Amino acid sequence: MWKRLLADIAELLGEQAEYRELLYRMTLRDLKLRYKQTLMGVGWAIFTPLVNTAVFSVVFMRVAPIDTGMPYPLFAYSGLLAWTFTASALRFSVTSLTSNANLVTKVYFPREIFPFSAVVVSLVDAAIASVVLAALMADYGVHPTPTALLLPIVIVVQVAFTTGIALLLGMGNLFYRDVKYLFEIVLTIWMFVTSVVFPVQLVGGRLGGVLALNPMTPIVDAYRQVLLQGAWPGPAFWITAFVSVIVLAWSWVFFHRSEFEFAESV
Amino acid sequence: MGNSVVVFEGVWKKFRRGERHNSLRDLIPSLVRRGSGRSRTDLESASEFWALRDVSFEVAPGEALGIIGPNGAGKSTVLKLLTRILKPTRGRCEIRGRAGALIEVAAGFHPDLTGMENIYLQGAIMGMKRAEITRKLEQIIDFAGVAEFIDTPVKRYSSGMNARLGFSIAAHLNPAALIIDEVLSVGDMAFQQKCVDRMIEFRRSGVAIVFVSHNLQAISTLCDRALYLKGTSEASGPVERVIETYVRSMGSPHRSNAGDLVDIVNPTLVNSRGCEVTVVEPGARLTLRVGYLPQTTVTDVTFGFGLIRSTDNLVVYDGSFTSQELGIDPLEKGVKRNIEFGFQAHLTRGQYHVFCNVCHNPTQRIVRASPVAVLSVKEQRTWMGVADLNVVPVVRGRQADVAGAFALGYGGPRKRESRILDPRPASSAGQA
Numbered sequence: 001m002w003k004r005l006l007a008d009i010a011e012l013l014g015e016q017a018e019y020r021e022l023l024y025r026m027t028l029r030d031l032k033l034r035y036k037q038t039l040m041g042v043g044w045a046i047f048t049p050l051v052n053t054a055v056f057s058v059v060f061m062r063v064a065p066i067d068t069g070m071p072y073p074l075f076a077y078s079g080l081l082a083w084t085f086t087a088s089a090l091r092f093s094v095t096s097l098t099s100n101a102n103l104v105t106k107v108y109f110p111r112e113i114f115p116f117s118a119v120v121v122s123l124v125d126a127a128i129a130s131v132v133l134a135a136l137m138a139d140y141g142v143h144p145t146p147t148a149l150l151l152p153i154v155i156v157v158q159v160a161f162t163t164g165i166a167l168l169l170g171m172g173n174l175f176y177r178d179v180k181y182l183f184e185i186v187l188t189i190w191m192f193v194t195s196v197v198f199p200v201q202l203v204g205g206r207l208g209g210v211l212a213l214n215p216m217t218p219i220v221d222a223y224r225q226v227l228l229q230g231a232w233p234g235p236a237f238w239i240t241a242f243v244s245v246i247v248l249a250w251s252w253v254f255f256h257r258s259e260f261e262f263a264e265s266v
Numbered sequence: 267m268g269n270s271v272v273v274f275e276g277v278w279k280k281f282r283r284g285e286r287h288n289s290l291r292d293l294i295p296s297l298v299r300r301g302s303g304r305s306r307t308d309l310e311s312a313s314e315f316w317a318l319r320d321v322s323f324e325v326a327p328g329e330a331l332g333i334i335g336p337n338g339a340g341k342s343t344v345l346k347l348l349t350r351i352l353k354p355t356r357g358r359c360e361i362r363g364r365a366g367a368l369i370e371v372a373a374g375f376h377p378d379l380t381g382m383e384n385i386y387l388q389g390a391i392m393g394m395k396r397a398e399i400t401r402k403l404e405q406i407i408d409f410a411g412v413a414e415f416i417d418t419p420v421k422r423y424s425s426g427m428n429a430r431l432g433f434s435i436a437a438h439l440n441p442a443a444l445i446i447d448e449v450l451s452v453g454d455m456a457f458q459q460k461c462v463d464r465m466i467e468f469r470r471s472g473v474a475i476v477f478v479s480h481n482l483q484a485i486s487t488l489c490d491r492a493l494y495l496k497g498t499s500e501a502s503g504p505v506e507r508v509i510e511t512y513v514r515s516m517g518s519p520h521r522s523n524a525g526d527l528v529d530i531v532n533p534t535l536v537n538s539r540g541c542e543v544t545v546v547e548p549g550a551r552l553t554l555r556v557g558y559l560p561q562t563t564v565t566d567v568t569f570g571f572g573l574i575r576s577t578d579n580l581v582v583y584d585g586s587f588t589s590q591e592l593g594i595d596p597l598e599k600g601v602k603r604n605i606e607f608g609f610q611a612h613l614t615r616g617q618y619h620v621f622c623n624v625c626h627n628p629t630q631r632i633v634r635a636s637p638v639a640v641l642s643v644k645e646q647r648t649w650m651g652v653a654d655l656n657v658v659p660v661v662r663g664r665q666a667d668v669a670g671a672f673a674l675g676y677g678g679p680r681k682r683e684s685r686i687l688d689p690r691p692a693s694s695a696g697q698a
Contacts, residue, residue: 022390029387033378106370107391108350260353263346264281 005253012256015110022109026117030092031124045125046132049080056080056197066198070228071140074133078228079196081133082220085126086162087187092118093166094183097174101266111259112252115166119159137228145230154222154233157241161215164247167255175265195220215240270362271443271474272325272348277357279318279343317343319498320357325443330475332489332505334482334512339496341478345369348445348476363442364393366473372432377421381412381431384420388435402438409460410434430457437464443474448481462488482509482577482617487650510642513576513617527564527631528624531557531602533638535620545642546611548654554607554639556622558597565589565596570623571607575652576640577617582652583609586625611641612656614648 016023035041053076061072068075096114097104104111137144173179193200194216203211211217218240222233318340325331333341346352347359349367374391375384385406389399399406407413410431412423420428446465465488469475479485485492485505492508494501494515501511537543538551546552554571569592572584587605589595594603607622621636648654 019390019393021394021396025387025390029376029379029383032383033376036378102370102373103391105351106373107367109391109393260350263351 008253008256009249012110012112012252016112019109019113023113023116023120026113027120027124030117030121034121042128045128049077049084049129050132052080052197053077060198066202068199070142070224074136074140074142074228075224076197077133077136078224079194079220081126081129082158082223083191083194083196083216084129085122086158086165086216087191088125089119089122089162090166090169090183090187092121093170094173094180095170096166097170097262098177098266104266105263110256111262112167112255115170116163118170119163119166122162123159133227142228144227147226147230147232150226150233151223153241154219154226154237157222157237157244158219160248161219161240161244164244164249164251167248167251171255171258171262174262190214190216193217212236215243270324270326272323272331272476273358273360273362274321274323274344274348275358277318277321277347277354277359278316279340279347279352280314280355281317281343282314316497318347318354321495321499322357323493323499323502325474325476327442327472327474328469329491330469330477330489332485332492332508333476333478333495334480334485334492334509335495335500336516341495342447344495345445345447345476345478348443361443364440366392366436366439366441366444368433368436368444368446371436372428375420375428375432378419380419381407381416381423384431385435388432392436392439394439398440406431406434406438409437409464411457426454426457433461437461441468441473443476444468446475446477446479448479482513483575483580484578485509486577509577510617513619514640516576526561527626527633528561528567528597529559530622530624530633530635530638531559533557533620533622533635535639535641544640545644548611548613548615548643548645549656550611552609552611552641554609554620554622555604556607556638557602557604558624559602560597560599563596563599564626566627567595567597568625568627569605570621570625571609572621573609573613573641574619574621574637575616576619576637580652582613582618588627611643612654613641613643614651614654615643615645616652617642 034044038044040047053073056076057073060066060068060076066072093115096118097111100114169179169183173183191197193211193214195201200211200214200217201208218233218236222237225231225233225237321340321344323331333344335341343352345367347354348361349365349369372388374388376387379387385403386396386399390396407416410427410433412427412431415423415427420431423431444465462484465475465477469488475488477485477488486509489505491503492505493499494508494512500515501508533554533556534542535544536553536555537546538553543550543552558569567589568586569589570584570586573582574580575582589597592605597603611618618641619637620639620641621634622638623632623634623636625632645654
């Protein structure tokens with residue numbers, strides 16, 4: 001079993017290396033199309049988290065003030081930035097295989113390319129939106145400390161986790177179209193059980209205990225810790241990191257093994 | 267085998283009939299059913315079928331295999347297996363080296379991207395590296411003939427330009443094996459000729475080719491060997507022989523064709539000695555005997571007779587004769603009339619079939635019978651074409667030859683049945 005697993009992993013990595021040009025081209029295609037056809041172009045990447053930040057700032061600073069241990073707009077924007085990356089990557093991935101059905105049924109190449117490019121496109125958006133975070137940090141006089149050097153690790157963990165889920169969702173929607181609708185509901189709930197616009201630790205009680213199992217919370221928190229608080233991410237993050245790698249590896253192998261059924265199921 | 271590039275070995279492919287459960291609503295009942303003890307094999311046999319049963323073939327470098335067969339014979343399945351879109355249920359299917367596919371050559375195009383952007387995208391989909399595309403960029407654009415519009419989004423392209431660009435990208439891949447599906451019908455005549463030339467060039471440079479087409483004429487031009495597929499391998503071998511087998515199996519002659527107007531009865535194709543024939547030499551004098559049995563008394567009818575090349579449905583002849591001309595007007599109910607259509611088969615080698623019909627002119631009602639006979643013309647001289655022009659080359663200039671030019675017959679010196687009916691006597695060649 002291990003032998004087959006290793007052979008599969010070698011094969012899927014080999015294929016990615018062979019088709020790396022395609023991942024680049026697919027990503028470029030999606031980015032170009034978005035920025036070609038929209039008036040605001042790059043602006044949309046910034047606009048969405050910014051509007052959300054403004055809305056939640058009113059709610060949690062004026063209506064129901066909460067203590068987040070840092071200026072609230074900074075808390076909300078950093079949370080929304082990280083969350084938007086995962087959410088939009090998954091949203092694109094869900095339909096990435098079904099909306100490219102003409103390619104899936106007609107030409108062979110590693111199908112992972114579709115969810116992968118959805119993740120990369122969202123990552124580019126997040127990079128653009130992070131400019132606003134830098135501006136907010138400067139405005140509130142929050143300076144990065146040496147722990148900011150851990151940022152790449154946090155990003156890698158989030159990308160790994162997101163990609164793993166993206167593969168499963170894309171594949172799931174191919175076999176059962178309900179996945180798309182179910183996912184929309186889950187995504188809305190998921191945001192409010194993650195420390196995006198308020199620290200989910202505030203929930204407490206038995207529900208709080210359940211919510212602590214959500215792997216997105218340690219990831220979103222880790223961004224604030226390394227960037228804004230100058231602290232090391234806690235043990236929950238490192239457990240999440242480990243789990244994310246397992247999730248990615250498992251879902252990728254699973255995806256790869258089911259790949260040949262895609263053309264028959266679209 | 268050994269050096270074969272394309273290996274297809276004992277391949278079986280099973281498909282599910284109809285839709286798979288595509289929503290959870292369908293999944294749950296099916297799970298319940300499965301759980302409730304109904305045996306799985308029962309379900310499978312009812313909803314699954316074999317698209318391919320034990321199909322094997324190999325293609326060596328520089329060889330071209332044509333795959334022919336009726337619709338639903340599994341030709342597309344073979345292509346999808348070769349291009350790795352599908353996996354065989356049983357057996358082995360492999361291409362050693364890079365596989366190029368001239369199938370859906372523009373599948374990866376995005377209408378909003380420019381021609382240039384799409385070249386890189388489609389190239390990457392086909393597995394080309396950036397450097398490779400850049401190196402061949404000029405050739406690709408040139409071949410497609412879209413240089414002026416290369417920075418225009420492809421949604422502004424005509425469908426011909428679109429297909430030409432797609433084909434051009436695929437044609438500049440460096441494959442070990444090339445899989446072609448009917449794409450030679452892309453673009454205008456000039457472009458089609460370029461495509462055919464490109465295919466021949468590929469073959470000469472040692473690319474193994476698998477070509478699927480309904481155009482048997484194109485298959486016989488491009489391929490050395492053919493495979494006649496109908497779920498399973500019906501025939502394989504030299505291309506001419508397989509095509510003949512296929513054409514024969516497609517159109518078994520109709521012995522009668524009942525209509526409420528006139529029945530066409532017992533059509534038979536005979537030679538000048540009155541024997542039924544299916545294989546003839548060019549120029550053979552033939553007769554189609556047809557019986558017509560009117561169901562009612564009719565006047566003003568037309569009798570049609572024609573000949574079609576089976577390999578590409580080219581209508582070689584389609585003529586009609588009115589009942590007045592033939593002096594059988596009116597046709598009385600129940601009185602059978604026989605008409606003999608005598609004709610001369612000035613045809614080159616290939617597969618043909620004969621049809622006939624009856625048309626009632628006032629109502630435009632038509633009774634057709636096709637094919638009523640099949641015909642193979644055998645000869646070795648011509649390469650392509652359809653009409654036997656009775657070409658007579660004459661060598662001039664030397665004293666000894668002036669008296670009698672040497673006229674060549676088809677396939678060497680042999681007596682031709684048609685000679686006596688030749689409008690021009692053989693000796694006239696020398697006097698001309």
